[in-house]
Amino acid sequence: MNIPFFSKNRNRPSEDKSTGFSWKKLFFRASFESFMDEAGQNLLAADAGPEAAAAILEQLKFRIKEQKLRDVPAALLGLQNIIAGMFPGELAVPVKGHPEVWIVLGVNGAGKTSSIAKLGNFFQSRGLSVIFGAADTFRAAATEQLAIWGERLNIPVIKQQEGADPASVVFDSVQSALARNIDLTIIDTAGRLQNKDHLMQQLEKICRISDRFSDRMTRRNLLVLDATIGQNNIEQAKIFRERVGVHGILLTKTDTLARGGTLLSISQAFNLPVWFTACGEKTGDLKIFSGREYAESLISG
């Protein structure tokens, strides 16, 4: 973050006792204001959104006063700590013997299908058995795309013909996973804009169907968001959360120029946990999200 240090002012006398006027205070106040101004601009430029930026600055102001942070590096560290603190906890990774089904949701082109390949690779390489369910039956090419990933990764893909009921693919996938003792079933869904009611109803149905197996398999909804679309992600998170619930977020395309500050707004507004980030197009380009690393990259990036 391009925040100036005010070292050139440090030669000033720290206090003028004759008038009770404090240079130190003035120096700090002047620096403090420009620091806050610059911090705010940087947060906005990183896509934090006005509400999250204002809330963070408010906390920062408080922290600077409380902890008597007297210079820019200390204040920046304070800012990092505030941001890291917005993302507590870690992903509870699925474990053997406790099967889970992850329904992967998101708008068109967010990166759902490629993220599923990355997740499959990630969990398989950690010793879990995985299958994919091709519930994007809207496009024939979508099933084909997932089938190609499945073949490359040696992960079975449960599929039906184009136009089939996606909930029926989910049913097949979960049944098949239970029959084969598969640890993680990952369901690809068609991209849908959050304002398309019938498509959201379809997702509700998908969740209902997989919940028929809830005594033997835990459902988790993973929302895939594209870092490059910035504040639009807030509305998506809001509606998907209201309609079907969101257990975790995967933010894609963090390898682009997007700074990913959109996660600050989402955390501020909905307190949704971020599980992963995807930083490229290769299957290995997936990271478990760390609030601390995120805060560091946002502030120093």
Ligand SMILES: Nc1nc2c(ncn2[C@@H]2O[C@H](COP(=O)(O)OP(=O)(O)OP(=O)(O)O)[C@@H](O)[C@H]2O)c(=O)[nH]1
């Ligand atoms: N640079 C970059 N590109 C990505 C990343 N994730 C996905 N993409 C690209 O984004 C495009 C869309 O990815 P898909 O996985 O097909 O997205 P989708 O959400 O399944 O799309 P629909 O099924 O059409 O809704 C592809 O060209 C991907 O290679 C990422 O982390 N970084």
Ligand SMILES: [Mg+2]
């Ligand atoms: Mg897709």
